[in-house]
Amino acid sequence: MLLVTCPYCGPRPEIEFRCGGEAHIARPAEPSKLSDKEWAEFLFVRTNAKGVFAERWNHAHGCQRWFNALRDTASDRFIQTYKVGEKRPDRTPGQERL
Amino acid sequence: MLKTSHAAHRDLSLPIEQPVTRPDTKAQVVIRPLPAQARFSLRLNEADLEGAQTAAGVTLDIPINTRSGSAERSSIRLGPNEWLLTGPYDDAEVIASQIDAALSGRFYTLVDVSHRNVGITVSGRRAAEVLNSGCPLDLAEAAFPTGMATRTLMGKAEIVLMRLDDTPTYQVECWRSFSTYVRDYLIEAAREFEPSIA
Amino acid sequence: MDQAYRLPEGGRIDRKKPVSISFNGQTVQGYAGDTVASALLANGIHLVARSFKYHRPRGIVTHGSDEPNALLDVDRGRGRSDPNNRATVVEVFNGLAVASQNHWPSLDFDVGEVNDLLSPVIVSGFYYKTFMWPRTFWTKVYEPRIRAAAGLGRAPTVADPDRYQYRHAHCDVLVVGSGPAGLTAALAASESGKRVIIVDEQAELGGSLLHDVTSLIDGIPAQDWVRQAVDTLDSRANVVVLPRTTAFGYYNHNHIALAERVTDHLADPSSNLPRERLWQVRAKQVVLATGSHERPLVFADNDRPGIMLAESVRAFINRYGVAPGRQIVFATSGASAYTAAADAKAAGLAVSVVDVRSEAECGPEVAQLRSMGCEVLTGHTVVASRGRKRVTGLIVAPVSADGRVGARRTLRCDCVGMSGGWTPAIHLFSQSRAKARYEPSLDAFVPGTSVQAERSVGAAKGAYQLGECLRQGWMAGAEAAEHVSERTFDATNSPAGFKPVRVLPTDVNPKRLRAFVDFQNDVTAKDIRLAVREGFESIEHVKRYTTTGMATDQGKTSNMNALGLVAGTLDRPIPAVGTTTFRLPYTPTTFGAFVGPSRHHLFDPIRTTPIHEWAAAHGAEFENVGLWKRAWYFPKAGEDMHAAMARECKAARTSVGIFDASTLGKIEVVGPDAAEFMNRIYTNAWLKLEPGKCRYGLMLKEDGYIMDDGVVARLAHDRFHVTTTTGGAPRVLAHMEDYLQTEWPDLKVFLTSITEQYAVIALQGPKAREVIEPLVTDIDLSPGAFPHMSVRTGFICGIPCRLFRVSFTGELGFEINVPSDYGQSVWEAIFERGKPFGITPYGTETMHVLRAEKGFIIVGQETDGTVTPDDLGLSGLIAKTKPDFVGKRSLSRPDIVSAGRKQLVGLVTDNPNEVLEEGAQIVMDPNQTIPMRMVGHVTSSYWSSNCDRSIALALLAGGRSRMGSRVYVTTPTGFTTAKICEPVFFDPAGERVNA
Structure with missing residues (x-):
């Protein structure tokens, strides 16, 4: 079970959280202006990266806040968690912490 | 809050007359459903806390996942913009009006959840072990001292867990319909320490 | 039995506490502190099992959890029976009953032994090669027969009567294993005051x-x-010592699972104690001091009862005061067996040693043992063993440096202690996702670089000297606790080192050689060589083809021999062949430990409403809806469900019915931007809804499909009381929070669940108003002042309430929200007041029928996550003027606007008494060829007492353009016919609701 560091509550066990998939996919401001293809991409297409991946997490059974995390999908190590609205930290795979 | 001519009476989710375990001082763990309380969910953005550090007799400007106040009135900060406020049941209207007075002019919301939540205390030498049967958090003194309070899990039920004193006494709050499950889960976990449990 | 093989002194057993157990019905004496294995051996019992495939007689091979052979059925009484327990780890107590497995009619005479004669045929891959044709036999003949013949113990037949518990724990340092390295690690780590947990699988x-x-x-x-x-350690308050506890799984982020056996060693444990406790430990640092496993030697008939590991001979003598034999031959390729031999000699047993190493390859251990008067044959191989159900001798022969085997000689013996070297127990290290590294000097895989906050020490890391184990443990413990403390230990060094030998040199025809590599799976050296010859080169493939390293012991004793054999046969270095993955659990773990307390009433939370007690007292049958128990129907004496429902349905339409709707999800949406938020989340328009009014709201997912629905009341300009479906409540709140927090954080609105703040009493029927009128204060209930789809706050029975005038039945209806603690009392007052009107409590089944009569949908019944508003004929609920809301853009996706989508229709059967099955498929022509073209399915179907016929709702391709057509609907026996109609069966004009 992962140990997830909530930016508000600190390290907490994974069962208190829900993972919300890839982060930084903003809902288009004016969906009606998107073509069917563009809209389908927004809805359905995700990167499914091996390695460092920015994803959404919700501390569902804690403070109930959404936040983002950089996680290495191969090793399951978290590189960093950060609040909604903050920029994705610029990190490379070598900088993971144990 | 009640009109004088009320015909209806209360039926608490858990009977409170009897503690579940022996209440004597030798007991290693005592589980006790709490009587009714006034409870409010207060939501206020962190930025609006400035100048409203206290309200309704409790401190709001406290670290996330801590509790301040007394048995009479307390504020529990469950997140950056969420507090659970508690007080005696009959004080509900007073608390609401005091909050309104203290926070007027700011964007906040106050929702009465007095009947949504049920409280159970777990106290005694073995209390933390009993709670750790279903709660995944570190309850050691250093990690969860008196004054800590957070939403978490007890088995398959969501709870708010707070440590009230150094006995230690913990308070478990859950939604009403989960209260029998949470109580029974605690009883099952306490059984090995407190064979007097029925 | 008289414990004829119990040594006169020594061991850690308590000779003052005799214990008797039964083995296959026979009473066996032992002492407190014995395992079943040591008690059996004390009585000269070596034959304890029949092997898995060939039913060969088998004995006890090890003294610990790596035991491959001695698997017993253990009966602790009162329904506590458990198969496949290793005799070497089961502690004895008075009354314990154990029995051998996998034989018929008896352990001593097992007809299955015929398989042993067939062994030239039953080679690896036998099943795959033999049971290929005909294909129809795969599932009907081969698999059931093979399954019946295979397998070890028998599963218990009654429910497990024991309790099980969970415990979550945290520590700074978790030490796994309490041998010399584990103990010093725990001592050093705890010196600093940090929190330490030390676990060991032994007692x-x-x-x-x-x-x-x-x-x-x-x-x-x-x-x-x-x-x-x-x-x-015991004296330190910061240390938790857990004996009888197996660290069986190493998960992410130093999350370790432990199985603690609390009562299995007790004759009469308190019923308040859990049998086992599953610990989930989150450790800042982990020290793995898991030791090592000794390897057997591979020679012909090396599986005779009486042949065991050399270190195990030593353990039985020294720890349990048991002589596994009186005349013991140690066969070895390394030095450690000499320590065992010396201890056996010191215990007064006849001892000789056969060492496959040449005299020059050996160390001073040879001379030392000879000086004790033992014969040591260096440069000798073991050709075979003698005996059948017990070893009687070992056939040995000199072997030259080039492998030529000389003249045979038989050493008479009743026990053999064999040692083929040592394998570090890197299972947990490997589970931590770290890669092991092959160390040629140890002929073993050892821990490589750690990937979690973990350190391996002692024999687990390939350190076999006592002093080195103590030192490594101390250092790792201190480092893990970030505690500077140097210590050296002055300890006796025991002889170590071995020469890896995969199969002992032999003069036996290799085709006839029955030299076992994996005892538990009856895999011989020949099987492994055959697999390699047939092209299986990866160790993972060889494992699956031959089954070596599988089953309960997961090859703890056999893996390195098998690996070495594959590498040798392929003439490749061991790292090139690789090693199999070590999967959890380390040793077999009971289901009970995983299930923990989650059984019976604690399996899942059972959520009940504030009115539950009343419903139960009034004879309600309940149904599960999510975690809720909801009153399903209220049968009167002599009524079945059908009759009760028919009565309840009638009552709601002719007088008044009362229904507990407390489980509906309720969310308070508050803030100056509340209406804007609602506008974006729901398809409907909310900005102009006046306070005091209600609206039926429809919510889509971003993909355009219906997610939830419910009535929403605007209590004030900035406050909405939203209701959701019962099952959808948590999902809807999470959906709203997600958008609010991540997409529209600028909106001034907060959401609070009030589902359980209010009990909801639905009162439905023409008499509803009359019933509550005298109870309600501060609200004008007249139709003009309080029309359909409005909300008021006031009092009922003196209790503040939110009173909705809404209807899910098509009748005049109210939904009364009162604080939960008052729910039952208010319900009782209404019920009492309604008696003169024939007030009738109804349950969810009647609720379903009443709404279906009106064609009202239920999300999750008429929808399945692929249904759009238009599919249900609800396009009118989509605000055309709103530029955007969640799901809007998707409603113009090509596949959502395409023709031929399934649409909601009503179905009436030609035979009015026939009730269709929900989920039944619909076709237009029952005579078409199979597979038929299915055009839709029945979503709801009931007997309607109000319509005096059956009614059904269905989703049907192009349904709205097929009104009046006849369709064919599947039944359990074939097809029946029905006619497509509008999905409203009662009061189509909808006038009754405005009464």
Whole structure:
């Protein structure tokens, strides 16, 4: 079970959280202006990266806040968690912490 | 809050007359459903806390996942913009009006959840072990001292867990319909320490 | 039995506490402190099992959890039976009953042994090669027959009567294993005051030191040192000592699972104690001091009862005071067996040694043992063993450097202690996702670079010297606790080192050689070579083809021999062949430990409403809706469900029905931007809804499909009381929070669940108003002042309430929200007041029928996550003027606007008494060829007492353009016919609701 560091509550066990998939996919401001293809991409297409991946997490059974995390999908190590609205930290795979 | 001519009476989710375990001082763990309380969910953005550090007799400007106040009135900060406020049941209207007075002019919301939540205390030498049967958090003194309070899990039920004193006494709050499950889960976990449990 | 093989002194057993157990019905005496294995051996019982495939007689091979052979059925009484327990780890107590497995009619005479004669045929891959044709036999003949013939123990037939518990724990340092390295690690780590947990699978701490009677540590005997170390740990409040606890799984982020066996060793445990406790430990640092496993030697008939590991001979003698034989031959390729031999000799047993190493390859251990008067044959191989149900001799022969085998000689014996070297137990290290590294000097995989906050020490890391184990443990413990503390230990060095030999040199025809590599799976060296010859080169493939390393022991004793054999046959270095993945659990773990307390009433939370007690007292049958128990129907004496429902349905339409709707999800949406938020989340328009009014709201997911629905009341300009479906409540709140927090954080609105703040009493029927009128204060209930789809706050029975005038039945209706604690009392007052009107409590089934009569949908019944508003004829609920809301853009996706989508219709059967099955498929022509073209399915179907016929709702391709057509609907026996109609069966004009 992962140990997830909530930016508000600190390290907490994974069962208190829900993972919300890839982060930084903003809902288009004016969906009606998107073509069917563009809209389908927004809805359905995700990167499914091996390695460092920015994803959404919700501390569902804690403070109930959404936040983002950089996680290495191969090793399951978290590189960093950060609040909604903050920029994705610029990190490379070598900088993971144990 | 009640009109004088009320015909209806209360039926608490858990009977409170009897503690579940022996209440004597030798007991290693005592589980006790709490009587009714006034409870409010207060939501206020962190930025609006400035100048409203206290309200309704409790401190709001406290670290996330801590509790301040007394048995009479307390504020529990469950997140950056969420507090659970508690007080005696009959004080509900007073608390609401005091909050309104203290926070007027700011964007906040106050929702009465007095009947949504049920409280159970777990106290005694073995209390933390009993709670750790279903709660995944570190309850050691250093990690969860008196004054800590957070939403978490007890088995398959969501709870708010707070440590009230150094006995230690913990308070478990859950939604009403989960209260029998949470109580029974605690009883099952306490059984090995407190064979007097029925 | 008289314990004829119990040594006159020695061991850690308590000779003052005799214990009797039964083995296959026969009484066996032992002492407290014995395992079943040591008690059986004390009575000269070696034959304890029949092997898995060939039913060969088998004995006890090891003294610990790596035991491959001695699997017993254990019966602790009162329904506590458990198969496949290793005799070497089951502690004895009075009344324990164990039995051998996998034989018929008896252990001594097992007809299955015929398989052994067929062994030239039953080679690896036998099943795959033999049971190929005909294909129809795969599932009907081969698999059931093979399954019946295979398998070991028998599963218990009654429910497990024991309790099980969970425990979550945290520590700074978790030490796994309590041998010399584990003990010093725990001592050093705990010196600093940090929180330490030390676990060991055995009943006592000490590991290998528990059977070491000659070593000195810092000048005192090893076992005295252990006692001091354990006393020190026990005295430290910051240390949790967990014996009888197996660390069986190493998960992410130093999350370790432990299985603690709390009561299995007790004759009469308190019923308040859990049998086992599953610990989930989150450790800042982990020290793995898991020791090592001894390897058997591979030679012909090396599986005779009486042939065991050399270190195990030593353990039975020193720890349990048991002589596994009186005349013991140690066969070895390394030095450690000499320590065992010396201890056996010191215990007064006849001892000789056969060492496959040449005299020059050996160390001083040879001379030492010879000086004790033991014969040592260096440069000798073991050709075979003699005996059948017990070893009677070992056939040995000199072997030259080039492998030529000389003249045979038989050494008479009743026990053989074999040692083919040692394998570090890197299972947990490997589970931590770290990669093992092959170390040629040890002929073993050892821990490579750690990937979690973990350190391996001692024999688990390939350190076989006592002093080195103590030192490594101390250092790792101190480092893990970030505690600077240097210590050296003055300890006896025991001889170590071995020469890896995969299969002992032999003069036996290799085709006839029955030399076992994996005892538990009856895999021989020949099987493995065959697999390689047939092209299986990866060890993972060889494992699956031959089954070596599988089953309960997961090849703890056999893996390195098998790996070496594959590498040797392929003439490749071992790292090129690789090693199999070590999967959890380390040793078999009971289902009970995983299930924990989650059984019976604690399996899942059982959510009940504030009115539950009343419903139960009034005879309600309940149904599960999510975690809720909801009143399903209220049968009167003599009524079945059908009759009760028919009565309840009638009552709601002719007088008044009362229904507990408390489980509906309720969310309070508050803030100056509340209406804007609602506008974006729901398809409907909210900005102009006046306070005091209600609206039926429809919510889509971003993909355009219906997610939830419910009535929403605007209590004030900035406050909405939203209702959701019962099952959808948590999902809807999470959906709203997600958008609010991540997409529209600028909106000034907060959401609070009030589902359980209010009990909801639905009162439906023409008499509803009359019933509540005298109870309600501060609200004008007249139709003009309080029309359909409005909300008011006031009082009922003196209790503040939110009173909705809404209807899910098509009748005049109210939904009364009162604070939960008052729910039952208010319900009772209404019920009492309604009696003169014939007020009738109804349950969810009647609710379903009443709404279906009106064609009202239920999300999750008429929808399945692929249904759009238009599919249900609800396009009118989509605000055309709103530029955007969640899901809007998707409603113009090509596949959502395409023709031929399934649409909601009503169905009436030609036979009005026939009730269709929900989920039944619909076709237009029942005579078409199979597979038929299915055009839709029935979503809801009931007997309607109000319509006096059956009614059904269905989703049907192009349904709205097929009104009046006849369709064919599947039944359990074929097809029936129905006609498509509008999905409203009662009061189509909808006038009754405005009464």
